[in-house]
Amino acid sequence: MFEPMSRRSVLKGLGTALALPVLDCMLPRSASAAPASTAPKRIAFLYVPNGANMPAWTPSETGTKFDLPAILEPLTPFKDRLNVLSGLACDKARPNGDGPGDHARSQAAFLTGRQARKTAGSDIRAGISVDQAAANHIGSETRFASLELGCEGGKNAGSCDSGYSCAYSSNLSWRGESTPNAKEIDPKLVFDRLFAGRDPHESAEAAAKREQYRKSILDFVQEDADRLKGKLGASDTRKLDEYMVSVREIERRIEKFRQPVDPKAAQGMARPSGIPKDYAEHIKLLADLMVLAFQADLTRVGTFVFANEGSNRSYAAIGVPEGHHDLSHHGGDTKKQEKIQKINTFHTTQLAHVLGKMQAVKEGSATLLDNTMLLYGSGIGDGDRHNHDNLPILLIGKGGGTLKTGQHIKYPFNTPLTNLYLSLLDLFGVRLNTFGDSTGRLTGIA
Numbered sequence: 001m002f003e004p005m006s007r008r009s010v011l012k013g014l015g016t017a018l019a020l021p022v023l024d025c026m027l028p029r030s031a032s033a034a035p036a037s038t039a040p041k042r043i044a045f046l047y048v049p050n051g052a053n054m055p056a057w058t059p060s061e062t063g064t065k066f067d068l069p070a071i072l073e074p075l076t077p078f079k080d081r082l083n084v085l086s087g088l089a090c091d092k093a094r095p096n097g098d099g100p101g102d103h104a105r106s107q108a109a110f111l112t113g114r115q116a117r118k119t120a121g122s123d124i125r126a127g128i129s130v131d132q133a134a135a136n137h138i139g140s141e142t143r144f145a146s147l148e149l150g151c152e153g154g155k156n157a158g159s160c161d162s163g164y165s166c167a168y169s170s171n172l173s174w175r176g177e178s179t180p181n182a183k184e185i186d187p188k189l190v191f192d193r194l195f196a197g198r199d200p201h202e203s204a205e206a207a208a209k210r211e212q213y214r215k216s217i218l219d220f221v222q223e224d225a226d227r228l229k230g231k232l233g234a235s236d237t238r239k240l241d242e243y244m245v246s247v248r249e250i251e252r253r254i255e256k257f258r259q260p261v262d263p264k265a266a267q268g269m270a271r272p273s274g275i276p277k278d279y280a281e282h283i284k285l286l287a288d289l290m291v292l293a294f295q296a297d298l299t300r301v302g303t304f305v306f307a308n309e310g311s312n313r314s315y316a317a318i319g320v321p322e323g324h325h326d327l328s329h330h331g332g333d334t335k336k337q338e339k340i341q342k343i344n345t346f347h348t349t350q351l352a353h354v355l356g357k358m359q360a361v362k363e364g365s366a367t368l369l370d371n372t373m374l375l376y377g378s379g380i381g382d383g384d385r386h387n388h389d390n391l392p393i394l395l396i397g398k399g400g401g402t403l404k405t406g407q408h409i410k411y412p413f414n415t416p417l418t419n420l421y422l423s424l425l426d427l428f429g430v431r432l433n434t435f436g437d438s439t440g441r442l443t444g445i446a
Helices: 070-081 102-110 130-141 166-170 187-195 200-213 217-229 234-256 279-295 324-328 334-360 417-427
Strands: 010-013 016-019 042-047 082-089 147-150 159-161 174-176 301-305 320-323 372-377 393-396 407-416
Touching (some): 042 279, 070 393, 130 417, 217 234, 279 301, 320 324, 320 334, 324 334, 372 417, 393 417
Parallel strands (some): 042 301, 082 407, 147 301
Antiparallel strands (some): 082 393, 372 393
16 A cells, blocks of 8 residues: 655754655555645635726626636636636625725725724724634644735734724734734745744754855755655656755845845844845745745645735836826726726736746646635725725636636625635635625535
């Protein structure tokens, strides 16, 4: 009987432990069969702010025979693995008697389906988010229950939107109704968290040596890796080599964006930042780290906020110097709408990068993308209207063969977004009667 290698196996060396990717030898198989597509399922939620230019987002046809509109064109290579879901709503992002503050409510309610308490004080309240409902079920099986990433920081105190705490517009993931999960924005800190050794004292020493001699984490585990390769088949040897190349490439990219610090001035200072000034590179670095975390089965649950809700970031690099939020209040101005479309397309181009990375990771007879359920969207439909119905929502990946894809599905007006979450949790092995403001389960995706 074939005994698969443990998915928790690591490469070790000098106080460093590097998790391995999911290899064929970790997957069960019969005596004569190739490795089955039984790699773990992953679930990820990617958020973009300020809605979308919906006419350039929404396909004109429903079903499987539809053309991708302008904003979604960068996703053409993945059309057969995505669903465009129209008609979904986030009711708890609406005022419901609480007045202005749509941006804060949108991000707070997007994954929770709960009405955020209107307060700028410490008595914040939303609800557990769907990613954490999944993490509570599966998190004990991986080193990290979940991974929270984002390209913009934010405060968890003070007023950021019409009397709503900054915690609402800064956080997407909520561990409990009063406990947001802060996201990490520095790729260097994410890398250290994911790939540092398990012993905090030894790993700190190893990290210090790497800093001093500018060595890669791979230099510390190379001997163990060489020993392991002698026991692996050709396919797994190739996968391990590809994985280690990816780790090293991310190290190099992070190092490129770090600023040198004068040793005399370094005492008592925070470590140099690894945050690129180039926004696209920042997104790609964090996305690549998320993919590596999934690939190494360090976690199976992730959230990634491209920009905080209400963000007024400039997109000068793509010819849109104006602030995103300012432009989203377009008032029907076609030139402003065209610029919003350029921003939306920039985001879907970065999404295509994420999907390409996932598709390139082979797991038995499938790919990482095949084994993932990835939701991408915003808690606002049209930024000018501040509406929370007919949201721009994509569901991508095969979910381990459980999802039907390659469709544009138009649901009845005001269908709760949380109905989708109930269905995704079902497929993830988490059976709940309700979630947030759900009214049932979403049909057509499984």
